[in-house]
Amino acid sequence: MSHEPDRRTQLTQDLQRVVALAVLAPSSHNAQPWRFHIGGGFVELRADRLRALPVVDPDDRELTIACGCALLNLRVALRAEGFDSVVTRLPSPSERSLLARVDVRPGSPPTADERRLCEAIVTRHTAFAPYSTVTVADEIVARLGNDAALEGVRFHALGSEAQRVALVSLVMEADHRQWSDPRFRRELAEWTRSNDSDARDGVPGNAVGLDNVASHLARFTTRVLDKGTNTALHDRDLADASPLLAVLATSGDTPLDWLCAGEGLGRVLLRAEVEGLAVAFLNPPVEVPELRTEVDRLCGEGSTSQIALRIGYGPAGIGTPRRPVADVLDDGPAGSA
Numbered sequence: 001m002s003h004e005p006d007r008r009t010q011l012t013q014d015l016q017r018v019v020a021l022a023v024l025a026p027s028s029h030n031a032q033p034w035r036f037h038i039g040g041g042f043v044e045l046r047a048d049r050l051r052a053l054p055v056v057d058p059d060d061r062e063l064t065i066a067c068g069c070a071l072l073n074l075r076v077a078l079r080a081e082g083f084d085s086v087v088t089r090l091p092s093p094s095e096r097s098l099l100a101r102v103d104v105r106p107g108s109p110p111t112a113d114e115r116r117l118c119e120a121i122v123t124r125h126t127a128f129a130p131y132s133t134v135t136v137a138d139e140i141v142a143r144l145g146n147d148a149a150l151e152g153v154r155f156h157a158l159g160s161e162a163q164r165v166a167l168v169s170l171v172m173e174a175d176h177r178q179w180s181d182p183r184f185r186r187e188l189a190e191w192t193r194s195n196d197s198d199a200r201d202g203v204p205g206n207a208v209g210l211d212n213v214a215s216h217l218a219r220f221t222t223r224v225l226d227k228g229t230n231t232a233l234h235d236r237d238l239a240d241a242s243p244l245l246a247v248l249a250t251s252g253d254t255p256l257d258w259l260c261a262g263e264g265l266g267r268v269l270l271r272a273e274v275e276g277l278a279v280a281f282l283n284p285p286v287e288v289p290e291l292r293t294e295v296d297r298l299c300g301e302g303s304t305s306q307i308a309l310r311i312g313y314g315p316a317g318i319g320t321p322r323r324p325v326a327d328v329l330d331d332g333p334a335g336s337a
């Protein structure tokens with residue numbers, strides 16, 4: 001009797017487990033803009049543009065970065081299961097939403113480091129609280145840089161006080177500009193959730209430190225109030241208290257660069273988790289085109305900024321919900337989505 005069907009069922013179950021780890025990736029407003037198709041020995045990753053954020057991310061740049069993080073999680077989870085993968089990025093010029101095809105084959109057993117990175121997928125959360133002033137050792141900064149480089153991404157640690165001050169003032173300026181736009185506030189409010197919400201996407205108040213009452217009011221106040229000044233001051237305090245500010249950058253600014261930036265970001269976030277570091281995003285200035293060129297300048301010649309981070313030691317984030325895996329899986333033949 002052939003064992004082929006059993007083997008295929010086993011592989012499909014393995015790949016579903018791997019996708020369940022991929023969806024723990026971070027995404028802007030926790031929109032989770034991805035879909036997966038599991039075929040016979042491969043996984044396809046598609047952008048879910050119904051979950052785009054047209055105001056804050058009109059070109060789907062951050063959407064593609066988030067999908068890149070999910071792709072990195074997928075690759076790390078495959079290795080932890082003892083699989084090797086061959087990734088074809090943007091395999092189909094006629095289907096722009098197909099971001100990657102990952103062909104899976106048996107590989108060597110995972111190393112201890114590969115296992116640790118995979119465990120970090122589950123425990124990693126954006127850590128929105130303030131950090132202590134304990135500095136991040138140079139060798140750990142170098143390790144984060146190496147991980148970004150493995151994915152072809154540059155990790156620019158802002159070493160001088162002048163660079164830090166410049167980034168913080170760009171964050172504050174971006175906060176003012178974004179919050180003064182009612183369309184930005186409306187979009188953010190749509191993804192703002194109360195602490196007792198049943199929604200499996202969006203950002204609940206408790207993830208960003210709001211109590212139950214404040215979390216119920218947040219959706220309304222976000223929509224109607226320009227909180228630019230308070231947000232700018234809050235972000236300034238958070239950034240000032242963070243021992244390490246860093247910008248992830250690429251050499252170009254195409255969808256392929258965005259996907260790779262996401263893979264680099266994903267690997268840096270997992271490495272940071274392994275090292276016991278807390279990480280949060282300072283992305284507003286990268287989201288405002290005129291300010292983004294200033295962030296590019298902080299990185300130096302030939303760098304295009306993609307993500308700004310604050311990094312340090314502090315309370316772990318509590319995490320945000322995810323949709324069940326069944327909600328992100330497309331069945332049917334490859335390419336039917």
Ligand SMILES: Cc1cc2nc3c(=O)[nH]c(=O)nc-3n(C[C@H](O)[C@H](O)[C@H](O)COP(=O)(O)O)c2cc1C
Nearest residue numbers: 026027028029030062065125126281283284319320
């Ligand atoms: C591309 C990208 C941009 C983001 N930008 C911001 C940001 O500017 N400010 C912020 O507080 N969080 C930002 N986030 C973090 C998300 O809010 C967070 O990942 C999401 O809520 C899911 O939570 P988790 O990271 O704990 O899983 C960003 C995440 C990604 C992937």
